Amino acid sequence: xxxxxxxxxxxxxxxxxxxxxxxxxxxxxxxxxxxxxxxxxxxxxxxxxxxxxxxxxxxxxxxxxxxxxxxxxxxxxxxxxxxxxxxxxxxxxxxxxxxxxxxxxxxxxxxxxxxxxxxxxxxxxxxxxxxxxxxxxxxxxxxxxxxxxxxxxxxxxxxxxxxxxxxxxxxxxxxxxxxxxxxxxxxxxxxxxxxxxxx
Amino acid sequence: xxxxxxxxxxxxxxxxxxxxxxxxxxxxxxxxxxxxxxxxxxxxxxxxxxxxxxxxxxxxxxxxxxxxxxxxxxxxxxxxxxxxxxxxxxxxxxxxxxxxxxxxxxxxxxxxxxxxxxxxxxxxxx
Numbered sequence: 001x002x003x004x005x006x007x008x009x010x011x012x013x014x015x016x017x018x019x020x021x022x023x024x025x026x027x028x029x030x031x032x033x034x035x036x037x038x039x040x041x042x043x044x045x046x047x048x049x050x051x052x053x054x055x056x057x058x059x060x061x062x063x064x065x066x067x068x069x070x071x072x073x074x075x076x077x078x079x080x081x082x083x084x085x086x087x088x089x090x091x092x093x094x095x096x097x098x099x100x101x102x103x104x105x106x107x108x109x110x111x112x113x114x115x116x117x118x119x120x121x122x123x124x125x126x127x128x129x130x131x132x133x134x135x136x137x138x139x140x141x142x143x144x145x146x147x148x149x150x151x152x153x154x155x156x157x158x159x160x161x162x163x164x165x166x167x168x169x170x171x172x173x174x175x176x177x178x179x180x181x182x183x184x185x186x187x188x189x190x191x192x193x194x195x196x197x198x199x
Numbered sequence: 200x201x202x203x204x205x206x207x208x209x210x211x212x213x214x215x216x217x218x219x220x221x222x223x224x225x226x227x228x229x230x231x232x233x234x235x236x237x238x239x240x241x242x243x244x245x246x247x248x249x250x251x252x253x254x255x256x257x258x259x260x261x262x263x264x265x266x267x268x269x270x271x272x273x274x275x276x277x278x279x280x281x282x283x284x285x286x287x288x289x290x291x292x293x294x295x296x297x298x299x300x301x302x303x304x305x306x307x308x309x310x311x312x313x314x315x316x317x318x319x320x321x322x323x324x325x
Contacts, residue, residue, distance in 0.1 A: 023242070033242050035245075
């Protein structure tokens with residue numbers, strides 16, 4: 001199963017950025033420290049107390065709702081904490097909202113009706129999207145986030161946008177670029193009648 | 200129609216904004232007659248903004264009353280207005296700047312511009 005979120009992050013260039021927060025505890029009794037960057041990956045957080053790595057077990061935890069480090073362990077005034085982590089430019093919630101917008105545009109263009117199931121899995125009711133359709137969803141999400149995109153070129157599809165194209169026109173062009181038709185191409189002798197039969 | 204490009208948004212998208220460390224403050228009145236207060240700094244929060252040096256000429260001729268060296272002009276989102284008005288310490292690039300409650304409207308000015316605040320900060324000399 002393709003992870004739509006990571007596909008979108010790859011396409012918009014939302015790579016993980018290294019960040020840090022340097023805290024000096026001033027002894028005010030409040031041991032909740034807001035991290036300097038948003039959208040922090042909880043798993044990447046490492047804390048150094050006075051230059052020594054401080055394990056999280058029982059000493060501290062990260063509260064995602066308030067983007068803060070909550071310290072349970074002992075802190076003395078003037079203790080230094082260095083918190084290092086990685087973070088993304090866009091939050092998961094923001095991207096999920098934009099993906100839902102993209103699905104709306106795809107549905108309006110009568111391409112297919114996709115629905116979001118259990119957070120990340122996108123289905124059109126019964127079948128899972130193809131790889132190309134995942135890429136279409138990611139491309140439209142990118143156009144919604146960054147409407148200044150000038151083109152999209154892969155081995156399977158090439159779409160060029162004009163500078164004056166609005167966001168909606170770019171989305172329409174993208175969906176047209178990804179449309180495929182099933183049929184057979186063959187050759188007929190020149191004397192074959194191609195007029196529709198009267199039956 | 201040409202779209203207005205917000206420099207702030209451009210810097211924000213490219214992750215080039217400067218970190219402004221702000222310490223909110225709690226004031227507790229310890230003498231009801233003298234109205235003297237105890238100031239306790241809370242843990243810092245980080246606001247990202249556009250920080251620019253103010254030119255010497257502008258400080259002398261346009262913004263009289265400000266120090267001619269070390270003043271910075273910052274642009275932040277408007278939602279931080281109360282935070283800037285009620286903070287007890289501002290740090291930019293490890294240097295401390297004057298706060299609104301101590302400046303009496305002289306050395307820290309807050310100018311509201313659409314969705315943003317333009318704030319002039321005076322550097323505190325060590």
